[in-house]
Amino acid sequence: MSCKLLSEDMNLLIVNEENKLDTRENINDKLHVLSSNQLSEDDLNSLALVIDGKSLGFALEEDLEDSFLELAVMCKAVICCRVSPLQKALVVKLVKRKKKALLLAIGDGANDVSMIQAAHVGVGISGMEGMQAARSADFAIGQFKYLKKLLLQRFQWSINC
Structure with a gap:
């Protein structure tokens, strides 16, 4: 909520x-x-x-x-x-295999690494649960609140290309 x-x-x-x-x-x-x-x-x-x-x-x-x-x-x-971490990755792989969509996975802990790596684009949030997610991701941010700014900036860059 x-x-x-x-x-x-x-x-x-x-x-x-x-x-x-x-x-x-x-x-x-x-x-x-x-x-x-x-x-x-x-x-x-x-x-x-x-x-x-x-x-x-x-x-x-x-x-x-x-x-x-x-x-x-x-x-x-x-x-x-x-x-489980495996189930997170399997859900991403299922959607990737069956749908023509780009997948973004966001996680903040070691249990999210496989999901982040399975997605087309991975965002890791560094912080309370360590740096594993941030190190394995395509993009790393310090807090969840920065996600909106990251997505808007990347969208703007993709339009201008």
């Missing part, structure tokens, strides 16, 4: 299952409901997916990854909580 990734009026789609079968059913049920309703742009902008590490492990398996990605791209925000 504080970084405005989620808002009070957003509809949370929560996936936190104990086994693969339940994870598959949860994701497919959500996809069915969303695809059967004609959703407007405002409706899609009010969706946020929250998935825990255990369910994400199942969702990243080959037979579920397409459904998971389809559900994720319908949402304005996707939050993967309690995930």
